[in-house]
Amino acid sequence: MMPLLPVAFLLLLLCLPEAPPASAAAGDPNPTPWPPQFHAKLVMDYHGNLSVADLWYDWPGGRNLHVTRYQLAADAPFYDNEWNNGTSFFYTPSRRACHSAAVGVGILRPDWLRPGAVYLGRRDAGGFDCHVWAKADFITYYEDVKTKRPVKWVFYTGRIAYVMSFEVGAVLEDAAWQAPEYCFNKDGGIAETAGGHRDDSFAPWSVL
Numbered sequence: 490m491m492p493l494l495p496v497a498f499l500l501l502l503l504c505l506p507e508a509p510p511a512s513a514a515a516g517d518p519n520p521t522p523w524p525p526q527f528h529a530k531l532v533m534d535y536h537g538n539l540s541v542a543d544l545w546y547d548w549p550g551g552r553n554l555h556v557t558r559y560q561l562a563a564d565a566p567f568y569d570n571e572w573n574n575g576t577s578f579f580y581t582p583s584r585r586a587c588h589s590a591a592v593g594v595g596i597l598r599p600d601w602l603r604p605g606a607v608y609l610g611r612r613d614a615g616g617f618d619c620h621v622w623a624k625a626d627f628i629t630y631y632e633d634v635k636t637k638r639p640v641k642w643v644f645y646t647g648r649i650a651y652v653m654s655f656e657v658g659a660v661l662e663d664a665a666w667q668a669p670e671y672c673f674n675k676d677g678g679i680a681e682t683a684g685g686h687r688d689d690s691f692a693p694w695s696v697l
């Protein structure tokens with residue numbers, strides 16, 4: 490099975506019905522909303538398949554970008570560029586390969602975690618004292634009690650993202666968000682190049 494892309498999962502959460510509010514006890518802490526714009530550096534571990542990723546989240550811009558480098562990958566980096574209009578582009582510049590998807594939903598809202606999140610209590614995460622929430626059996630999310638920054642999140646597939654740095658307010662320049670020309674046809678339509686990163690992971694979207 491192909492690993493699901495992290496942001497694809499987060500987007501998937503938007504499609505799920507919210508858990509009954511009764512599951513949240515009064516007095517439980519709430520997750521801190523994401524800042525409208527940030528840059529995070531992530532170390533990802535998918536059952537031993539390691540990667541580092543830059544995550545650029547830009548809610549006012551309606552866009553979200555992961556730039557991922559798998560361990561020792563000769564064709565790195567791989568871009569996962571998601572827009573609030575529901576179009577996502579996946580491309581590998583070293584191979585001029587592109588795949589796009591109409592995912593049908595936009596990017597995560599800054600407060601995406603809060604509706605339906607179930608508080609699991611306080612746990613240590615690599616030396617950080619964290620509040621922990623689970624959402625819809627898809628994700629477990631660790632937030633530093635002291636600084637309120639995310640420390641790590643774990644997808645139900647076993648993919649773990651460790652947050653190595655979290656720069657609030659950092660914005661990537663416009664030019665870096667432009668999907669490359671090989672993602673488009675001559676007439677401006679969206680092209681699918683052979684060898685583009687086509688991920689079976691999108692299957693779950695279509696069944697929900």
Ligand SMILES: *[C@@H]1O[C@H](CO)[C@@H](O)[C@H](O)[C@H]1NC(C)=O
Pocket residue numbers: 492538539559560
């Ligand atoms: C890790 O996963 C990525 C994405 O599926 C893949 O391209 C890469 O080859 C994998 N790395 C290893 C060492 O298997």
Ligand SMILES: *[C@@H]1O[C@H](CO)[C@@H](O)[C@H](O)[C@H]1NC(C)=O
Pocket residue numbers: 572574575576668
């Ligand atoms: C969504 O926005 C991107 C970036 O501006 C654009 O390339 C794409 O064609 C748009 N998709 C739709 C369905 O409008």
